[in-house]
Amino acid sequence: MAICPSSSSEPTGLCVLQDIVASHKRGSPVGIYSICSAHAFVLDAAVRQAAQDGSPLLVESTSNQVNQTGGYTGMTPAAFRGVVQGMAGEAGLRPERLILGGDHLGPYPWRREPAARAMDQARALVRDCVQAGYSKLHLDASIRCADDPPDRPLDRSVVAGRTAELCRVAEEAYRASGLGGPAPCYVVGTEVPSPGGAQRETDGPDVTRVEDAQETIEMTCAAFAKYGLQAAWERVIALVVQPGVEFGDDALAEYDRLTAAPLSRFIEATDRLVFEVHSTDFQTREALRALVEDHFAILKVGPALTFAFREAVFALALVEGEWLADQRGAELSDLRHVLDAGMQARPEYWQDYYTGSPARLRVARAFSYSDRVRYYWPDPAVQHALARLLANLELHPVPPSLLSQFLPEQYERVRAGRLGNRPHDLIADKIRSILADYAWACGYDQDPRSR
Numbered sequence: 241m242a243i244c245p246s247s248s249s250e251p252t253g254l255c256v257l258q259d260i261v262a263s264h265k266r267g268s269p270v271g272i273y274s275i276c277s278a279h280a281f282v283l284d285a286a287v288r289q290a291a292q293d294g295s296p297l298l299v300e301s302t303s304n305q306v307n308q309t310g311g312y313t314g315m316t317p318a319a320f321r322g323v324v325q326g327m328a329g330e331a332g333l334r335p336e337r338l339i340l341g342g343d344h345l346g347p348y349p350w351r352r353e354p355a356a357r358a359m360d361q362a363r364a365l366v367r368d369c370v371q372a373g374y375s376k377l378h379l380d381a382s383i384r385c386a387d388d389p390p391d392r393p394l395d396r397s398v399v400a401g402r403t404a405e406l407c408r409v410a411e412e413a414y415r416a417s418g419l420g421g422p423a424p425c426y427v428v429g430t431e432v433p434s435p436g437g438a439q440r441e442t443d444g445p446d447v448t449r450v451e452d453a454q455e456t457i458e459m460t461c462a463a464f465a466k467y468g469l470q471a472a473w474e475r476v477i478a479l480v481v482q483p484g485v486e487f488g489d490d491a492l493a494e495y496d497r498l499t500a501a502p503l504s505r506f507i508e509a510t511d512r513l514v515f516e517v518h519s520t521d522f523q524t525r526e527a528l529r530a531l532v533e534d535h536f537a538i539l540k541v542g543p544a545l546t547f548a549f550r551e552a553v554f555a556l557a558l559v560e561g562e563w564l565a566d567q568r569g570a571e572l573s574d575l576r577h578v579l580d581a582g583m584q585a586r587p588e589y590w591q592d593y594y595t596g597s598p599a600r601l602r603v604a605r606a607f608s609y610s611d612r613v614r615y616y617w618p619d620p621a622v623q624h625a626l627a628r629l630l631a632n633l634e635l636h637p638v639p640p641s642l643l644s645q646f647l648p649e650q651y652e653r654v655r656a657g658r659l660g661n662r663p664h665d666l667i668a669d670k671i672r673s674i675l676a677d678y679a680w681a682c683g684y685d686q687d688p689r690s691r
Contacts, residue, residue, distance in 0.1 A: 255375055255422040256296050256339055261477045261514050264537050269529075271514075271537035273678035274298040275545070276343055278305050278313045279614065282545045283324060285671035287331040287338075295684035297333060298376065299324050300341035300540075304349045307365045311349070312615070317342070317365075317372035341376035342369040343540070344430070345406065348383045355385035359402060363409045370413035370424060378427040378480065378516070379406045396459050403428055404463035407472050425475045427516050427538070428460050429453075431482035444493035448481040450506045457513070478516040478538050479507075483531065486519050487543070487609040489594060495527040497534060504534040514538065521547070522609055528681035541678060545671055546614040552670035553626065554606070555646040556663055559638050560629055567636070573629035575622075580605060582619045589615040633663040649673065 260272050275286045278301060290297035305311045306320045315323070321340055328338045345366050347358035362381070369377065381402030384394055407426060414423050431448050457479060464473040483500040486493040497504075507515055514537040520528065521544035528539060557575045564570040583590060583605050590612035594604040605613065616622055638661060644651040650666045653659035659669050 255425050255475075256337070257298070257376055257425045257477055258422070258475070260296070261512065261537065264514055264535070265512065268683070269533045270683040271532035271539060271681070272296060272298050273539045273541055273675075273682055274300050274341065274343075274516075276300050276302060276540050276542035277545055277614075278315065278320065279546050279549065279617065280323075281549050281667055282671055284327050284331070285545075285668045286675060287324070287328045287333050288668065289672045289675040289679065290337065291328075291331045291333040293679045293684045295679055295682070296337045296339055297328070298339045298341055298538075300343040300376070300378070302343040303345050303362075303365060303380075307349060308361075308368050313618075317369045317374060321372045321374075339376055340372070340374045341378065342366070342374050343378050344380040345369065345377055346380040346383060346402070347385055348380070351383050351385050353385060354387040358385045359405065362406060366406050366409050367413045370410050371417050373419060374424070375422070376425050376427070377407075377410055379403045379410075380430045380480075381406060382430040396455060397463075400456075400459040400463035401466075403460055404467045404469060407464060407469055408467050411469065411472050423472075423475060425477050426472065427478045427480060428476055429456050429480040431480055431518075444484060445482050445486045447484045447499050448503055450502050453479060453481055453503065453506060457510070474512075477512065478514050480516045480518065481536075483515070483517055483534075483536050485517065485523055485527075485531075487522050489604055489608045489610055492522050492609065495523055495531055497530055500534060500536075504536075507535045516540065521545075525677035525681055528678060532681050532683070537682075539678060539681070541674070543609070543611040543614065544674055546617075547609070547611045548671045548674050549667060550606075550611065550613055552647065552667040553629070556633060556638075556666065557629060559642050559646050560632055563638065563642055564632055564636060570632065570636075571628065573625045573632065575625040575629050576606075578625040579613065579616060579622050582616050582622055583613065586616075586619075630663045637661050638663075638666075 257272065260270060263270050275282065275298065277283065283299065286297060286299065301320050305313050306315045306317055308316060310316060324340065325338065345362065347362045350358040350361040366377065382394060382399050384390065388394060410424055461473055464470065481503060483495060483503060484493060485495050507513060514535050516538035517531060517536045518540045520531065520539045521541050531539060554576065557573065560572060564572060590605060593610050593612055594601055594608065640651065643654060643661065647666055650659060650669050653669060654661045659665055
């Protein structure tokens with residue numbers, strides 16, 4: 241079923257993502273996972289995992305992480321590209337296998353401004369992303385701005401029109417850039433909570449209705465045509481939907497194939513398009529594979545990876561306390577205390593997400609699925625404590641018995657000679673254990689447990 245007519249003016253040459261989607265539409269149960277994180281340990285683990293798997297690697301920055309004013313990471317799109325490309329080169333990942341993307345590109349970071357000014361900023365961000373070589377753009381104009389109606393979601397026609405405006409800017413920037421190669425691919429739509437995960441516990445999110453998915457496709461296609469963007473529409477590869485997966489503070493909504501079946505059948509009948517799913521973090525590897533098989537073929541993951549990083553670092557902090565507490569001259573990192581002190585001193589990144597007694601807040605700050613702790617790793621005091629922890633365990637390697645106690649999976653790999661007993665290696669392996677499940681789900685690794 242062709243919901244929108246095809247264009248005969250599409251440029252020749254397919255990007256890697258179009259190849260993957262085309263293979264999926266021909267019946268091969270393949271997909272791709274997208275790393276939505278700017279964390280250095282996560283990015284390094286991701287490029288090394290992709291180099292080992294021989295798979296493409298899709299890395300995306302969100303509009304509030306990375307933008308023309310630096311975002312909360314302090315990086316522009318060009319700076320982010322330089323960081324990721326540098327890591328990929330060191331890991332031996334071929335340049336053509338690295339795909340950079342922008343997530344939720346739209347007015348979200350400027351939503352407290354009137355729509356005209358917020359959209360001006362969004363257009364500037366899209367332009368910068370294209371000029372930086374981003375080739376996969378999720379255009380998300382669904383957020384209400386200061387002068388939009390405050391008591392209801394934006395009308396879909398308004399969202400579609402603003403999305404088309406952003407696409408026009410991207411197309412113009414691509415033509416002016418002289419980058420060559422395939423033109424950008426696009427993802428449209430949104431069915432997710434505010435960036436960072438759900439802010440309250442529920443019985444689970446509602447699965448996107450087929451009628452809503454179809455209307456979003458039709459209205460966006462019509463808006464593209466209005467702006468003369470029929471060729472760009474041919475490069476829209478996916479629609480963001482909600483298949484019923486989500487995570488919050490201490491609860492998960494697990495994927496249910498039966499509930500999502502009508503949505504899955506709908507996209508089977510459309511030409512070219514698959515679904516993109518956000519908040520797939522913490523799903524089982526079997527659920528991830530089921531999502532891909534059911535045509536939710538682009539899987540976003542972010543907090544689960546920094547969650548794994550945090551788990552590894554906390555485990556090493558416990559090792560440090562047991563191993564070096566009585567060592568003469570050893571200066572312990574005190575990382576847990578330093579980190580929580582930083583979170584309490586600057587609660588703006590977690591206070592809207594966690595509620596309850598002081599004891600419950602203490603646990604949530606450290607261990608919540610929402611992983612709001614990820615915003616505090618760049619803090620200078622936390623960075624100093626982390627560097628001290630890593631230096632201590634580099635100088636005094638972890639005894640195997642302690643490694644078995646606190647990082648048992650990594651212990652088995654060290655014992656088998658597949659992993660070095662160094663703190664950086666142990667942390668990276670913890671992150672890569674999550675990535676391996678995503679690679680397996682997407683069809684790149686036949687046995688994620690055999691690393």
